[in-house]
Amino acid sequence: MSDEFVTITNLDAHYGDFQALYGVDMHIDRGEVVAVIGANGAGKSTLLRSISGLMPNGSGQIKFKDADISGLRADEIAHLGLALVPEGRQLFPSLSVEENLIIGGRLQRPGPWNLESVYALFPILAERRNSPSTALSGGQQQMVAIGRALMANPDLIMFDEISLGLAPIVIGEIYSAIPDVIGQGVSAIIVEQDISKALSISSRVYCLQEGRVALEGNSDTITREAISQAYFGV
Amino acid sequence: MDWVNAIIQGTLLGGLYALFAAGLSLIFGVMRLVNIAHGDLIVFSAYVCLTITTSLGIHPLVALVLVVPIMAAIGYGLQRGLLNKTLGTDILPPLLITFGLSVIIQNTLLQVYTADPQKLSAGDLEIASIKVGSLAVGMLPLLTFAIAVAVIASLQYMFYKTALGRALRAVSDNQEIAQLMGLDKRHIFGIAMALALAVTAVAGVLLGIRTSFDPSVGGGRLIFGFEAVIIGGLGNIWGTLAGGVILGVAQTIGAKIDPGWQILAGHIAFLVVLAVRPNGLFPRMSA
Amino acid sequence: MKNDNTVRFTPKNYVVTAVLLAIVTAALAAAPYWLGRADLRLAGEIMLYISLATLWNLLAGYAGLVSVGQQAYVGLGGYMLFAFTIFIGVPPILAIPIAGVIGALLAIPVAFLVFRLRGAYFAIGTWVIAEVFRLSFAQISALGGGSGTSIPASIVKSMAETRAARESLSYWLAFGLAAFIILFVYLYLRSSKGLALTAIRDNELAASSLGIDIWKTKFFTYVVSAALTSMVGALIFLQKLRISPDAAFSVNDWTAFVIFIVVIGGIGTIEGPIIGAIIFFALRETLADLGTGYLITLGVVAIIIMLKAPNGIWGILRDRFDISFFPLLYRVENQKQDR
Structure with missing residues (x-):
């Protein structure tokens, strides 16, 4: 299918002797938002790390825009237009807010995102532009992490548990910005513990269980029963 | 007045030690x-300069135009070809491999240049001095100190105000995430080592003009640089200058008491700082 | 569920290795009766290097304390032997353990200082200490200051009447000390303290959460190896009969060579330093004409081994033949062959 943007075939991943992913198959179309849900340790973050190129010893194939990216280094994959908002935000502590954003855009890929448009999306960041990133609140740090990924003007953006550890009101604020974030033609993978959040924002959903795809379906037609069965394997 | 003189000489000597320390601090x-x-x-740089000055007949400070890029290129090659392979969570491989490298460099220099002491000749600069009151301050130590300040100020500027510095700090903070920004850490580490050895080249040439050197003196220069880093406080670029000055002053005051005490007094100053302020006198301050 | 696994220290070919070990030990103990004078001298030197390498390996390979300053204790031990025999008239053989005690006593304050430095900076810190020792002894004019001193002939004669007897005694001391140090390190690593050490090396965070006092365990290891290194140093300079600050605190002789021996033989194994010392001397005897080229070769070999075979020659042999003379690993064996 020409619309297939990301195609993952038979992906395995290991941490030393521990196998975290078993033969995962997955596809994301151009402009599509896909949610990945699952319990702790189901392999969600590992999946995003594999796609980003941070898991060196995996096997299987990952195609991104018709290029085989399995085996490429993370920095090579970044050049192709793939950005990750990592779990736990992971800002650069010795860089200021603005420097964190600038380094996100250092590849200078063309697109709508630059310092101005990120500041327009999250005005608070413009006020704190010269603060060290460590001085910000959790929610503000998450905005920097999202802004840093946007600055790359990616074709695929991946969010890893962006609501983790944030107050509900902040989560609402951040999620309300997501539709703006995922603009025209940009695809997204959203890893989320909060199932209803994940379903409301995505068009399709994958559920991982112990490193395997246990369920796949459309976000608006999938049933709660099917999810809980896939989630807990009962 | 002798004591004031010793303190001034020690301070200026500290500039040289700061140059020994800056490269060490940067790559750490x-x-x-x-x-x-x-x-x-550092000693290797002095020998490179010696070869250039004797074959081209140019002044050692002019030869820096060649020595600095040569050492930077060696640094980049060394990092990409060897040292990058050793970096990981285990501290043993890089330590033992650079130790092996130390022995290799020393003995190669011995093979090529023999154990005879050498010196870089800087002509009139070596004896020129300016009068400050009743004191005569040598031009060379003064110039060394000025160069040290300039080098450290440029490193500070590069680190905190340029895109390269941002990349270096990002990789230092978090290698994985830095890769997601499209930074190839193998290349960034190569650049860092190139910068460190460029500074080393300056240090080596100034050392060679100031005193005679032979292939065996490298260990001592490593120790002085290391002591300046620890006295100044890890992760603080200006701290290395302060550390170098304290070390230099301790040495000249020690030498004033008894010539045999010069180096020992420096070590003792270092051990006292280590005992009293293990994080150095000026621990990491964010710029 | 029935547990079919047994946990034991001893490898399968336990009897064979034990017999082999006994034969080698007996043959080495009898070396003065079957080796010529020059060879006996070389054998003694190998024993001393095996001792130094085993102790450095205990620090770097097991305790994670990578020191490049063990020459501090080699030189200290040597100087203490000279001081106690010359000034106080202590018999040389008795001065060796005294040197060990003094080494331990000095290692205590040194440890308090250098343990403040982490990882690689610890390494250079130990080097500074060795330099402080060297420069301090160079200031002591009673011991010859910077040019050093010799042991009077009368003291040498007091050890044994004939030269042959002295040489045999010298060898036996070196052999005995090496055997003692290997046995000590082996038993220490099998003790609960040694297991704690291995736990720390493998995962410092996990070890501390298990309640292991990391600082104390490392401290004890450092002090004990300083004591034993001082004894080796005393013995080294009892054979040389002459000491000077530069020889006593030489980073090349007592640390660089030792590091190469351990890295080539296999760091973090008991057998490694022994194999490494034998290879080191075999290379030295064959490549001696190369002069500095020999050291360059050694450095290159050590770097290649560190990159390509971090467990050294012994690691390669062990993996290929599944042998172990000094079993340290717990082996889990499944008695039922069909799983």
Whole structure:
């Protein structure tokens, strides 16, 4: 299918002797938002790390825009237009807010995102532009992490548990910005513990269980029963 | 007045030690690598300069135009070809490999240049001095100190105000996430080592003009640089200058008491700082 | 569920290795009766290097304390032997353990200082200490200051009447000390303290959460190896009969060579330093004409081994033949062959 943007075939991943992913198959179309849900340790973050190129010893194939990216280094994959908002935000502590954003855009890929448009999306960041990133609140740090990924003007953006550890009101604020974030033609993978959040924002959903795809379906037609069965394997 | 003189001489000597320390501090800051061969690379730079000055007949300070890029290129090659392979969570491989490198460099220099002491001749600069009151301050120590300040100020500027510095800090903070920004850490580490050895080249040439050197003196230069780093406080670029000055003053005051005490007094100053302020006198301050 | 696994220290070919070990030990103990004078001298030197390498390996390979300053204790031990025999008239053989005690006593304050430095900076810190020792002894004019001193002939004669007897005694002391140090390190690593050490090396965070006092365990290891290194140093200079600060605190002789021996033989194994010392001397005897080229070769070999075979020659042999003379690993064996 020409619309297939990301195609993952038979992906395995290991941490030393521990196998975290078993033969995962997955596809994301151009402009599509896909949610990945699952319990702790189901392999969600590992999946995003594999796609980003941070898991060196995996096997299987990952195609991104018709290029085989399995085996490429993370920095090579970044050049192709793939950005990750990592779990736990992971800002650069010795860089200021603005420097964190600038380094996100250092590849200078063309697109709508630059310092101005990120500041327009999250005005608070413009006020704190010269603060060290460590001085910000959790929610503000998450905005920097999202802004840093946007600055790359990616074709695929991946969010890893962006609501983790944030107050509900902040989560609402951040999620309300997501539709703006995922603009025209940009695809997204959203890893989320909060199932209803994940379903409301995505068009399709994958559920991982112990490193395997246990369920796949459309976000608006999938049933709660099917999810809980896939989630807990009962 | 003798004591004032000793303190001034020591302060100026501290500039040289700060140059020994700056490269060491830079690569530790970026990649947590401690290069045991650092001192031997300083001496190696002095020999490179010696070869250039004798074959081209130019002044050693002019020869810096060649020595600096040569050492930077060696640094980049060394990092990409060898040292990058050793970096990981285990500190043993980089330590032992740079130790092996130290022995290799020392003995190669011995093979090529023999154990005879050498010196870089800087002509009139070596004896020129300016009068400050009743004191005569040598031009060369003054120039060395000025160069040290300039080098450290440029490193500070590069680190905190340029895109390269941002990349170096990002890789130092978090290698994985930095890769997601499209930074190839192998290349960034190569650049960091190139910068460190460029500074080393300056240090080596100034050392060679100031005193005679032979292939065995590298270990001592590593130790002085290391002491300046620890006295000044890890991760603080200006701290290395302060550390170098304290070390230099301790040495000249020690030498004033008894010539045999010069180096020992420096070590003792270092041990006292280590005992009283283990994080150095000026621990990491964010710029 | 029935547990079919047994946990034991001893490898399968336990009897064979034990017999082999006994034969080698007996043959080495009898070396003065079957080796010529020059060879006996070389054998003694190998024993001393095996001792130094085993102790450095205990620090770097097991305790994670990578020191490049063990020459501090080699030189200290040597100087203490000279001081106690010359000034106080202590018999040389008795001065060796005294040197060990003094080494331990000095290692205590040194440890308090250098343990403040982490990882690689610890390494250079130990080097500074060795330099402080060297420069301090160079200031002591009673011991010859910077040019050093010799042991009077009368003291040498007091050890044994004939030269042959002295040489045999010298060898036996070196052999005995090496055997003692290997046995000590082996038993220490099998003790609960040694297991704690291995736990720390493998995962410092996990070890501390298990309640292991990391600082104390490392401290004890450092002090004990300083004591034993001082004894080796005393013995080294009892054979040389002459000491000077530069020889006593030489980073090349007592640390660089030792590091190469351990890295080539296999760091973190008991057998490694022994194999490494034998290879080191075999290379030295064959490549001696190369002069500095020999050291360059050694450095290159050590770097290649560190990159390509971090467990050294012994690691390669062990993996290929599944042998172990000094079993340290717990082996889990499944008695039922069909799982």
